[in-house]
Each structure stands twice: as structure tokens, then as C-alpha cells.
Amino acid sequence: MPVLSVRDLSIDYRTRRGPVHAVRDVTFDLEQGETLAIIGESGSGKTTLAVGLIRLSPRSARVTSGEIRYDDGKRAFDVLSLESERLRRFRWADCAMVFQAALSAFNPVITIWEQFLDTGRAHGMGDKHKIHDRTRELLDLVHLDPDRVLRSYAHELSGGMRQRVLIAMALLLDPRIVILDEPTTALDILTQRAIIDLLRDLRAKLGFATIFISHDLSIAAELADRMLTMYAGRVVERAGVDDLFYRPRHPYSVGLMRAVPRVSGALGSVASIPGSPPDLIRLPRGCSYYPRCPFHVEQCLEQDPPLLAVDTPDHEAACIRWEAVAAALGSDAEAPVAEKLA
Amino acid sequence: MSEPLIELDRVSRTYTTRAGTITAVDDISLSLEQSETICLVGESGCGKTTTGRMLAGLLRPSSGRLLFEGADVWKKKGDDLARFRRAVQLVHQDPYASLNPTRTIAQTLAPPLAKHKKAHGKAARAAMISLLERVGLTPAADFLLKYPHQLSGGQRQRVSIARALTVDPRVIVADEAVSMVDVSIRISLLDLLHNLATEFHVTTVLITHDLAVARYFGRKGRIAVMYLGRIVELAATEPLVSDPAHPYSAALIAAIPEADPAITRTKRRVSLKGAEVPSLLNLPPGRAFHPRCPLAEPGLCDVVIPTLGNLSGGRSVACHVALRERQPAAELLGVV
Structure with missing residues (x-):
């Protein structure tokens, strides 16, 4: 409860x-x-x-x-x-x-x-x-x-x-x-x-x-224990802490994870998220992350996607391309995103 | 080793306050070569900002010398001093306070170009556009007419860097230059500063409290860890973060929360005696780390102030025990 x-x-x-x-x-x-x-x-x-x-x-x-x-x-x-x-x-x-x-x-x-x-x-x-x-x-x-x-x-x-x-x-x-x-x-x-x-x-x-x-x-x-990623006022991903750090499925969560360097372990491929967040008065058509997203396709402009179940029932991401994100990150090893993308 | 470009030679800086005299920086020597990157790391009050301001020639050392190309900066006069002022530029922490809100970006960049490069009119405009492109603000022409309030924190910090570049500096001192911008864009600003060092041979000093930022920015350079006004460890970045030689560096690295649940929840800690840094007004004898240090030996560490000595791999550490055992503190503490 x-x-x-x-x-x-x-x-x-x-x-x-x-x-x-x-x-x-x-x-x-x-x-x-x-x-x-x-x-x-x-x-x-x-x-x-x-x-x-x-x-x-x-x-x-x-x-x-x-x-x-x-x-x-x-x-x-x-x-x-x-x-x-x-x-x-x-x-x-x-x-x-x-x-x-x-x-x-x-x-x-x-x-x-x-x-x-x-x-x-x-x-x-x-x-x-x-x-x-x-x-x-x-x-x-x-x-x-x-x-x-x-x-x-x-x-x-x-x-x-x-x-x-x-x-x-x-x-x-x-x-x-x-x-x-x-x-x-x-x-x-x-x-x-x-x-x-x-x-x-x-x-x-x-x-x-x-x-x-x-x-x-x-x-x-x-x-x-669990995490929410917010972007432009919406929850775009909801997951357990390990899933969000090691198996994020929304490209924005991936971007955030990749933007933070670590002191221990491999540095990996660290990178900033290009662009800046949208104007919350005039939101862009379709997915609000579209302009900054490396995974976007034409279809992303059609609607701001709802949270979709991914991988497990306790993990949701508001991205129609989540499977492409999963493929880019490769196997499900407990490794941080910057290492998987290196 | 080539000639140092800029050098602090046994500098100290004291401040007089109502509560007494405090020594913010105590007998520091640091020499930097052309196109080197170095990070000054430490907690608040360790003297890293004072050191940065002395390097930039903005603060006169109470004792010791600042040397630029071998010459004492505080003995320079006239054109010679002006040349030093142009050669060393500071990028401030707060991009909301460091740009004049009533001036457009063009009005911010034009005066130094006119004064130092005699660039006016079309030549100035071309120079400004090329500077803005160099710091990644494109389309550059659009930015010229904007005011600071129309820009994000990251964009303002890029303007600050562009302003520093108007005079073709040889040294840039960036004091917490990314700590006020959003996490998502810090890396791109660090990359920009890093490129200045590699492509334009600018010596870059980054002052930061964030060891992860220092590790990323200084990956091809060195880190100096400061504690209570002294450098306690100076080494190439990777050995310093993976196998810290000073017990204080080891404690910092062991304590840092990391953006990786498995690593951060199983890290081996270094337990210190007392979590708070001693006040600069009431320093422990020997002005050092020993009252908090898990390796401290009575009769040694509380009697003689340790000075930087060499350990294998070109690293310097100010720790009696690590130097005697010829082993980094992290190994002596079993946290590697």
C-alpha cells in the first residue's frame, strides 16, 4: 500500500x-x-x-x-x-x-x-x-x-x-x-x-x-530504491535504481548517465547532452526530447509518447525507440552507460 | 623537461581578520609548462582559490615569487606588466555575475579586441565571430546582439571563455568554471577548455572541489590536492585517482559518492578521526593532517611538517609514512 x-x-x-x-x-x-x-x-x-x-x-x-x-x-x-x-x-x-x-x-x-x-x-x-x-x-x-x-x-x-x-x-x-x-x-x-x-x-x-x-x-x-527521470515536466522513465543506471531505456536517461564522469573504474565515453531543454510555454510537437535525441525517427514527431512497459513490469520509459536504445547499450551487464558506449 | 611558463615559487598568503591572522596558503611551489592542464582540488578553505588568484597575478603573495617566463611578475612595470596581464586570464565561477547585464555579447567582446588587437569595425566583427565559433556558440552572428539574460548558464560560460580568448592568453585559470552549470552540459565545457590546451597550447588551471571533474578534465595532466593551505599531493591524474599517495587524497577518493550504485555502495572507506576540517585560526601543530590521519605516528607526524617528497611514478606527496614506506597511502590503508 x-x-x-x-x-x-x-x-x-x-x-x-x-x-x-x-x-x-x-x-x-x-x-x-x-x-x-x-x-x-x-x-x-x-x-x-x-x-x-x-x-x-x-x-x-x-x-x-x-x-x-x-x-x-x-x-x-x-x-x-x-x-x-x-x-x-x-x-x-x-x-x-x-x-x-x-x-x-x-x-x-x-x-x-x-x-x-x-x-x-x-x-x-x-x-x-x-x-x-x-x-x-x-x-x-x-x-x-x-x-x-x-x-x-x-x-x-x-x-x-x-x-x-x-x-x-x-x-x-x-x-x-x-x-x-x-x-x-x-x-x-x-x-x-x-x-x-x-x-x-x-x-x-x-x-x-x-x-x-x-x-x-x-x-x-x-x-x-527506485528512480524517476523527469524531462520538460514529464516523467519519462521510471525504474529500479540498478535498471536506471545500467539499463536505461529513455535516451534522456542515457544522456544524463553518460554526462557524469566517475572517479573509480573506467572513464568510458563521457559526453554532454547537446542542445538545451525546450521552452515549457511552447513545447515542441511530438516528443519533447526529439530535438536533442540521437535515436529519433520521423514517427517521434507524431505524439509525446506515454510511459511504455519495457524489459520488466517495474520499468517504464516514454520512448517508442526504447528497443533501439537497449540494442545500442548491448548486453545487460552491470556496467555504467559511459562504458557500454565506449 | 622544458622551461616552466608560469611558476609559483614558495608563495604564502596571509589574511588579517578581526579574529586574527590566517594563512590561507602556506609555502606553495608549483611550476606549469606550456599547454599543460592541471587541476587544483580540495575542500572549501584549502586555499585553492587563493592559489589560483595568485597564479593569475590578481593577488600579491605575502611572501614568495610569481614567475612568468622566468621573470618576477611583481617586479614588472609598464608594457611588460601589461603583457603579463594579457597572457593570463581568469574565468570565474558564476556566469550570472561575471558578464555585464547591460551589454550585448558584441559590446562585451569588442573593447578588449579594440584595445589589445586594434581590431575595429569589420575586422572586430570577424574576430568576434571566429571567437564565438571557437567556443561553440553558433550561429555566431545571432549571439553578437544578445544580452546575457537571453543565454543559458552554459552559453554564458562560453561567452566568458570567448572574452578571455580575445587577448590570446597563454594561461587560463578557471575557478569552479563548471560547478554552476547543469550536469548535462558540464562535459562539453570541460572539453572546450581542454581543446584550448591541446590545440592552442594554452596552459589551463582548473580549480574544482569535484574530483570526478578533475579526473576527466585532467586526464592528460596533473592534479594537485590541497589541504589547509598546502599541496599534500601532486601527481599525474590517473595514478592519483586510482592509487592516491596521501592519506587525505585516499580519504577523499574513498568518500566520494559515485554515479554507479554497485561501486558507490561497496566502496572501501578510510575512516578519519573527525569529519570537520580544522579552523585556519586554530591550526593543529605541524599545520597538517595528522590529527585526522589514520596513518599518523606520534612523535613524527605531529613534530615535523612534512614537505613534498618523491614517490615512484613521478608523484610527489607530503606524508612521512608514505615516503618512508615508499608506498602510496591508499596501499598502506588497504583501499586500492
Whole structure:
């Protein structure tokens, strides 16, 4: 039973030039306790989708269709129908979001403790002592010294410590879903590693489901169970993590995989994706990836292809040429795309 | 070995802050040949940007010398200094801040062409078109009249590179030049910079925190790994990433998450004592890696500051233990 079911979700932004179709007909399930990574370039719609899931979108955004169904076994509802108080409850108690550990994610003039207290009170935890106990427990869990951190202001903490604080704060009300937006971007390598290990550990201990938004494929390789590739607002591929890394079937996923060099193993044939993403106000005819796609044929101009089952039932790609992609990548060995194409 | 083109000779740089004096770069020597590619790699605060700015002649070393074709740059004057300024160009990290938003691409490229090459009118236009083609912005004529806001991050970075090329530089220092552009197009920008080194014999220094980027860009060159203001390892790229000699390089490489689930989930780690880099205001004795180092030996590593010494395969490493054992740290730690 999925904890979150998203069906045909579409989100537009109003602009002077006309509506920007930032998220188009997105459908996916998030199972209890699983980790889903959403990858794509900037402008692919992944952040709009993530923010849309907890209805924190800017005022210019409008959900034009769809359903976001939450069901934790005890309570079930459509997130899009929630109003004020219930929506606020959903936002932290059921589904929390961890933003990039920028200073702007904090109130600069209050201490970290006051920040936890505010959050707890705003979400009805009431009793100050209860919030205090829970806060200390969580800071221990993310390997921070509560005595030191609670008295500090955000600017007194390093980037890695700030990210740990934000993670602890997200867990304050024991949510079933945690959404992380670029959780390790802008952190140094060793700090990045510590945060990844921490998230893996917390997930095992607390059993929440996770949605990761990242342009960094290595975070997905580390933590994801399943992945979605987004392009021009649509989900163009949905697969298990190994399938997406070693057997991608959408040419855009192939392009992304090939664009990232590695430190270990063979370098392979690394290459950028030519061209740039389409204008989301005036989408091209047919498949939106057509102009950049090395596999395209005339027929790709006829329609923006729906997700088609490929290889296994748990693997879908929105590409009529997926068999040609499979043939180009050759055998199903567990080797990265850049090596197969070398 | 041919004559070095540009050289840092035992340079240090200190900054005075309200909290005290910090030494951002401490006694670094680095010599680069014509058409060489080198990557300066390290975490924030390691001094890589300060080193890059000193190489570009934008920041005067507190001590030590910057040599260009053997002559001390900070003793140059007049035309001689102007020639150095043209020879070394910097490409900045943020293509959104480094181009003037009120100028078209033509207005950005024309002044340096007029000043340094006396190219005006038709000749200038032809030169601009050829530059834009060289950096892959085609059809070039269309780009001349555009403003920066009409371009993507990657295209802006190409304009920055074209601007650097207006004066036929011999050295380009690119500080995190791809970290702000989308992953999907980083490789093409790195290829562009790499071609400048191979086809036009430009010496290219890429400053990056991303070892995977350094490995790709520097595949025919060298990598210098910096820690707390010093170079701790300097070696050809492939041996450095496959068999790092310094325990810090080994720890970084072991910690990097990689875009390959099987590799990244089974990597052997190097466990360090303490995840955070010490503050530059409160350095450990010996100003080095020993408080965090799994190979550190008391009485040795905390007493004498290790300097770069030679290990087999032309690599230099500043580690007492690796030098004594004549073995890269990665092998001593069993992570190869």
C-alpha cells in the first residue's frame, strides 16, 4: 500500500507570456519506507513537483489537474483538498521537507533551540518540555552535541552541521515522508559522505519514506530504491535504481548517465547532452526530447509518447525507440552507460 | 623537461581578520609548462582559490615569487606588466555575475579586441565571430546582439571563455568554471577548455572541489590536492585517482559518492578521526593532517611538517609514512 499516490498531476506557472507547463501528468507511487530519487536537469520540473506535493508552490503556480493521495494506514486523504489547519498538520507531521542547508533556511536572529520550539509549537506539539526532550533526542540521532548546538545561531554552525539540524528538525513530528531537495549540494566531500551515511542510518531506524530531488546522480546511486527521470515536466522513465543506471531505456536517461564522469573504474565515453531543454510555454510537437535525441525517427514527431512497459513490469520509459536504445547499450551487464558506449 | 611558463615559487598568503591572522596558503611551489592542464582540488578553505588568484597575478603573495617566463611578475612595470596581464586570464565561477547585464555579447567582446588587437569595425566583427565559433556558440552572428539574460548558464560560460580568448592568453585559470552549470552540459565545457590546451597550447588551471571533474578534465595532466593551505599531493591524474599517495587524497577518493550504485555502495572507506576540517585560526601543530590521519605516528607526524617528497611514478606527496614506506597511502590503508 503506497503512502503517497500521485495521479496525473499537472502544475502551471502563470507568466506574461502565458502558462508554463512545469509539471505535466505526473503519476507515481511512493511505498512505505522506500526511497525514490527524482533526477533531471534544472527546468525539468523536479523541484516544482516536490514543492507541489506539500503545496508550498509560489502564488503564480496552479494545479491544473490530478490527485495527491496520502494514506498511512490510519488516515487517508487527497492532499489537494486539505484546507488551512489540516494542510499545516500534513506539512510537518505527515510529510516534512528538508531544504538545501543554506543560511536562508534558518531564522538568523533566534537560536537553534528557539527554532525547534517555534516549529514544535506551530505544529501543535504544545508542551515545551516534550519538545525539548524530543529535540535533544533527535540531535543525538544526527550526531550533534545538543548542549552546544541548541545555544547557537545558524551562522555559527558549519554547512554540515546546519544540514544535520535541518534533518533533525524535519523529523520533529515523526513524519512518514521526508522530501529532501538537494540535501548534499554545496557541501564538501567528506561532509557529503557523512550526511549520506546519516540519512541511510536514520531511514533504517525510523522507517520513513524518502523523496530525493537532486541533479547529482551519485546521491541517487547511493540511496535510491527506485528512480524517476523527469524531462520538460514529464516523467519519462521510471525504474529500479540498478535498471536506471545500467539499463536505461529513455535516451534522456542515457544522456544524463553518460554526462557524469566517475572517479573509480573506467572513464568510458563521457559526453554532454547537446542542445538545451525546450521552452515549457511552447513545447515542441511530438516528443519533447526529439530535438536533442540521437535515436529519433520521423514517427517521434507524431505524439509525446506515454510511459511504455519495457524489459520488466517495474520499468517504464516514454520512448517508442526504447528497443533501439537497449540494442545500442548491448548486453545487460552491470556496467555504467559511459562504458557500454565506449 | 622544458622551461616552466608560469611558476609559483614558495608563495604564502596571509589574511588579517578581526579574529586574527590566517594563512590561507602556506609555502606553495608549483611550476606549469606550456599547454599543460592541471587541476587544483580540495575542500572549501584549502586555499585553492587563493592559489589560483595568485597564479593569475590578481593577488600579491605575502611572501614568495610569481614567475612568468622566468621573470618576477611583481617586479614588472609598464608594457611588460601589461603583457603579463594579457597572457593570463581568469574565468570565474558564476556566469550570472561575471558578464555585464547591460551589454550585448558584441559590446562585451569588442573593447578588449579594440584595445589589445586594434581590431575595429569589420575586422572586430570577424574576430568576434571566429571567437564565438571557437567556443561553440553558433550561429555566431545571432549571439553578437544578445544580452546575457537571453543565454543559458552554459552559453554564458562560453561567452566568458570567448572574452578571455580575445587577448590570446597563454594561461587560463578557471575557478569552479563548471560547478554552476547543469550536469548535462558540464562535459562539453570541460572539453572546450581542454581543446584550448591541446590545440592552442594554452596552459589551463582548473580549480574544482569535484574530483570526478578533475579526473576527466585532467586526464592528460596533473592534479594537485590541497589541504589547509598546502599541496599534500601532486601527481599525474590517473595514478592519483586510482592509487592516491596521501592519506587525505585516499580519504577523499574513498568518500566520494559515485554515479554507479554497485561501486558507490561497496566502496572501501578510510575512516578519519573527525569529519570537520580544522579552523585556519586554530591550526593543529605541524599545520597538517595528522590529527585526522589514520596513518599518523606520534612523535613524527605531529613534530615535523612534512614537505613534498618523491614517490615512484613521478608523484610527489607530503606524508612521512608514505615516503618512508615508499608506498602510496591508499596501499598502506588497504583501499586500492
